Amino acid sequence: MIAPFKVSYRQDLLLAKTPAAKASYAVLLVALAVIPLVMGEFYVGELGGLFIFAIAGVGLMLLTGYTGLVSLGHAAFLGIGAYAHAIMLAQGLPFLISLPMAGVITAAFGVAIGVPTLRMSGLYLAISTLAFGSIIGTVLQKWDALTGGFDGFAVRTPTILGWKIQGAMGTYYTSLIVLVLVIWLALNILRAPLGRAMVAIRDSEISAQSMGINLAVTKSIAFGVSAGITGLAGGLYAHYVRHLAPDSFDILLSIQLVTIVFIGGLGSMHGAIFGAVFMRLLPQAIAMVRDDLPFGLGRTPGLEPSLFGLILVLVIMFEPGGINGRWMKLKHWCKSFPLHRRAASRRQKSYAKSERLR
C-alpha cells in the first residue's frame, strides 16, 4: 500500500500509479479471462451482461459523474446503438466495422441532443433527456421498415476472423474486450485537458468559462462521448438479448443506468463498475430469496423496481459517495487501523456560494 517515491511528473500521468495497483489489475484481468473456462454457462452469460451494463455505466459516468449533466434518456442511446449495429450486421457489414460505426452513429445522436440542451441543467436537463428517450422509443416502435416495429427482429450471429460470436462465451469475451478498451478511453479523457474541463464545468460553470473553457463545445463533446460509449454497449446488448424489441429500451432501463452511477458513486470509474455489479446482482439475489419471503412478498409484482428505488433513495441520503465512497472509507479505516477517527469520514459543509451567475 506504500506509494512509490515520486521522481518525475510522468509518474502522476500513469494509469496504475503503484506496482501493487498494476499487479492487482493484472490479476483481475487474468481471472476474468479464465472464468468462462471454469464456470457454468449461466454465470458466464450473466457476467457478459454485467460487462455490457458496466460499459454503459462508464459512458453515463463521464456525463453525470464528471460533467455533472444528468441524463434520463440513456436507454435511447443504448437502443440506437443496438439497432444501428444489428441493422448494419443484417446488411452484411462485418462485426468489426459495424460495432464501432454504431458507436459513432450514437455519438452523433449524443451531440445532436447535447446541443439544444446546453442551456439547461439539473432537473430541466433530466426532463428534456427523458423526453428524448421516449421519442426514440416511439420511433423504434413505429418505423416498421427499419426496425421491424413492435415485433422487432432477430440479431444476426456475426463472425470475427472466422470465430462465431455466439452463446454466453462469445458475448462474454467481446464485452470484456470492449469494456477494457472503453475504460482505457475514459481514463485517458480524465487525465487529459478534456477531462479537467468536464470536472470544471461540473464544479463551477462561471469560473470554467473564465478559465477559457468553451462550455458549449465541452458539453457537446461530453454528450457525444458518453452517448458513443453507451452505443457500443447497445451493440453488444443486441447480441446479449439476441432479439431486439423496442420495449426493452424504455424509461426503466434509463433509470437502471442512472442507478448504476449513483449507487456506484458519482465521479469515480470504480463506481461505474461497482454500480453495474450491484445492479446485476440484485435481481439474482431477489430470485434466490424470492420463495422464502413471508406473506408472498416474493411474488409481488414490481418488487424489483421498488427495491431499486428504495436503495437509490437510501444511498443518496446516507452515502452520497455510493459504493465507491464506502470502499474508500473502508480502505482508509484499514490503513489507519487502529488510529481511525470517526470524524475522518464525516461529511463537511462546504462554504456557501452566493454569487451564482448562470
Added chain:
Amino acid sequence: MSIFVADEIAMNFGGIRAVEGVSFAVEPGEVFSIIGPNGAGKTTIFNMISRIYTPSAGRMMFDGADITNVPPHTIASLGIARTFQNIELFANASLLQNLLIGRHCHSKVGLLAQLGFTSAVRDAEIAHREKAEEVIEFLGVQRYRDQLIANLPYGVRKVVELGRALCIEPRLLLLDEPSSGLNVEETEEMGHWIGDIRRDLGVTIIMVEHDMKLVHMVSDRVLALASGRILALGTSSEVQNDPEVIRAYIGGAPA
C-alpha cells in the same frame, strides 16, 4: 499606451442601472483599485470585462483590440485572468488539478489525441505541470498540492484561486475582493503577493476591494464608484480625502 480602456460602459438589468457611463484607462504594470459602497457596480464592471455580461452601451479595449463582444471563453487566452468574490474553485478536484485547469487556454491537443493519450498529449501535460509547479512554488502551497479544495481552509483557497489565475499567465489580472474573508495577517500577506505579482511577473492588476488598508498599500490609482457612477479617480490618499467619496461612504448634509 493603456493596456485596458473602458469607454463609457454601461450595464442595465431591466430598469436597474447598475453601471452608467463609466470610463477609465489602466496603464501597463499598475495596480488599479476600484472601491465603492455595496451596489456601486464594482463586480458588474468585472463581469463585463470578463465578458460574463455584455455591456448595454460603451466599448472596452484590451491591448488595442476591441473586446466588447468577444465570447467569454476567449478572454483567458487573450491574457485576462480573474478571481471571484466568493471563490469559484473546483471544489471536488485537487489543488494541482485546479491550477492545471488554469492552463486550459494554453492546451492545443486534439480530441482524438486526448482519447488515445498520445505522447504529444503526455509531453504537453508535463509542460503544463511544470508551469503549475512554478506557481505552487511562487505561492508556497506545496504541502496542499494533492488535497481536495473542499478540505482546504478558506485562506488557502483564496491563495489557490490567485494561483489558478496566474496559471493563465495573464497580462491583466482582475482580483475581486482578494481580502474578503481573510484575517488581518492573511490580508497583509495577500498585499505582499499582489506586490510580488506586479513586480516579479509584470502583471497589470485591477482590484475591487473594501479593505482600505490593503488598497492604500498596493494601489497606484484608485477609482471610487457609487450607484454606478464615477465619484473620484486619483491616488489612494486623494480619493480617500475626496468630499464626494466621504459623503458616499458615511453620508453627510445633502448638497
